[in-house]
Amino acid sequence: MERNNDIVGVPHPPDYGRLRAMVSRIRSLQDGDLAVLDALAIGNDAIPLLRQLLFDREPAGIFQPRQRAIQALVGLDAFDVLRDYIAKWRPAPDPVERLGDEVVVGMAANALAAHGDYDGFALVLAVARRHPTPGVIEALGTYQRAEVIPILIEALLDDCAAGPAREGLRAFGQMAVPALVDVAVNAIVGPSGRETPSSIRRRRHALSLLIDLGANCESNIRIRSLSYDSDDEIASLACRMGIASAYTAWSRECARRLIELLRQAAWPIRGEIEDSLIANAAVAGNLVERALRRATESPSPDPPAVRFVTSLRRVLLAISSAREPSA
Secondary structure (H helix, E strand, C coil): CCCCEECCCEECCCCCCHHHHHHHHHHHCCCHHHHHHHHHHHHHHHHHHHHHHCCCCCCCCCHHHHHHHHHHHHHHCCCHHHHHHHHHHCCCCCCHHHHHHHHHHHHHHHHHHHHHCCHHHHHHHHHHHHCCEEEHHHHHHHCHHHHHHHHHHHHCCCCHHHHHHHHHHHHHHHHHHHHHHHHHHHHECCCCCCCCCCCHHHHHHHHHHHHHHHHHHHHHHHHHHHHCCHHHHHHHHHHHHHHHHCCHHHHHHHHHHHHHHHHHCHHHHHHHHHHHHCCCCCHHHHHHHHHHHHHCCCCCCCCEEEEEEEHHHHHHHHHHHCCCCCC
């Protein structure tokens, strides 16, 4: 709702003293949040100064005053200022200043998305393509439009933006599955001839999301080759998908492969493998028992062998406890 500073149709000049006090307070690190209420009480006369505050550079990277300016602009329905800010935003060359700017542009983008401002969608999309900051990626995911999916997929390569990108893709549900499968089966190879670390992380994210979302039969078939990927986490994620599939023979093969990986994988992965074997006891139970018998027939004092036996016993104990009727 547009605010009006007129009294009985007679306009009066802005109270510059009150405006200066508002700006001074909004920059304060102590009670700056209360200045948002001051701005709302002043009304539209506050918009030009709030705009200037938002656009001002902050070499020290302090972002709280500009966040408050955004809150006030939203309260005053001044979304045109936010659209203009996003359209003109460019990352600062200095890393400290850029860090603060990224927080601010992310908040502005989320304010437009929360308002359902589809006029601002193209602007947020353009920023996300050039500079996938976490806040902008988070805002983009809330729009739930198909053209967003490839950008969210690309953002999985960025350590900072990967979390919001995952949440955005999860919100798309089955619509995102084909693109996630494409990412999972296509590694990016660097100049060294090996897959790049960021590509490995992106494929891990994709497979983890596919487990959460549930993949159809066609997707499961495409993922099969990854069960023997050189990266243990990717291989275990692919097998965790396969063990729960409708293909009995393939489910058992995935269970066997998970048991193999249990011997060599690092702890966080071993814990996930154990949980998967327990959850799929109907497929994996007998295979785990056989593996434990073989491992204990010729015991080894080596730490990896001891850890392997401990994991198998832990899995069998959990399966046995789940089968016992509750008292």
